[in-house]
Amino acid sequence: MTKSIKQTFFYSHKPEAVWEYLTKPELIAQWLMANDFKPVVGHDFKFTARPMPAFNFDGIIYCKVLELVPNKKLVYSWKGGPKPGTITLDSTVEWTLVPKDNGTELLLEHHGFATDDAMLQIFTVMDAGWKQNIAKVAELLKNR
Amino acid sequence: MRQAQLDAFQVIADPSRRHMMHLLSKDSMTINALAENFNMSRPAVSKHIKIMYKAGFISIQDIGRERHCVLKQEGFNEVQNWINYFDKFWETKLKKLENLLNEKTKK
Numbered sequence: 001m002t003k004s005i006k007q008t009f010f011y012s013h014k015p016e017a018v019w020e021y022l023t024k025p026e027l028i029a030q031w032l033m034a035n036d037f038k039p040v041v042g043h044d045f046k047f048t049a050r051p052m053p054a055f056n057f058d059g060i061i062y063c064k065v066l067e068l069v070p071n072k073k074l075v076y077s078w079k080g081g082p083k084p085g086t087i088t089l090d091s092t093v094e095w096t097l098v099p100k101d102n103g104t105e106l107l108l109e110h111h112g113f114a115t116d117d118a119m120l121q122i123f124t125v126m127d128a129g130w131k132q133n134i135a136k137v138a139e140l141l142k143n144r
Numbered sequence: 145m146r147q148a149q150l151d152a153f154q155v156i157a158d159p160s161r162r163h164m165m166h167l168l169s170k171d172s173m174t175i176n177a178l179a180e181n182f183n184m185s186r187p188a189v190s191k192h193i194k195i196m197y198k199a200g201f202i203s204i205q206d207i208g209r210e211r212h213c214v215l216k217q218e219g220f221n222e223v224q225n226w227i228n229y230f231d232k233f234w235e236t237k238l239k240k241l242e243n244l245l246n247e248k249t250k251k
Binding site for chain 1: 151153154157223226227230231234235237238240241242244245246248249
């Protein structure tokens, strides 16, 4: 089971160029979503996407800039839910830029889906655990 | 009044429910045995169990006179669906960014 998202992309452009596309609202909008981002730690902003009722998601992603190191690193929170004021998805998006071969290696990590370590642990044991539990119940039923 | 159905993230957002699922990840338990681990009223425990049951995180099996709670895959799949969705989402977006950057260089 995947518990977080990690993607690495290589762009044959300098980190400064990639950074612009991560931090200028009009440039972000061109590839990601409409937004009111500002490159200031603590700034609250929103991404506006299509609502997805099947996912209990109203289409607005509430974010806050948590960390910012120009041309190197950008971290923001990424929260959403079925309606304004109700947050059910509480995650974090982390961008890391590394200069490489005249270009940039861009690493994206989107984590926090499993909310905390206890939950991660449950996820980890889920696959083995639930089969075992079902076997146990079957055993109990047999001995009834 | 009908209790609103909670989605997977609302279900796992509650620390008591997470603790319950953690206990159940080790072994199936009767509702009574589960309740013994918590400093809350029996109705409160039942309410959490009902929420987890409705969202597909556990199943309840009647064995003799006891009700056993068993962890279930379904609820976890919904969380997994979100993760899969965003994985695909980012891949598409990052490719789009690549095209944009390349176009810009050509100009």
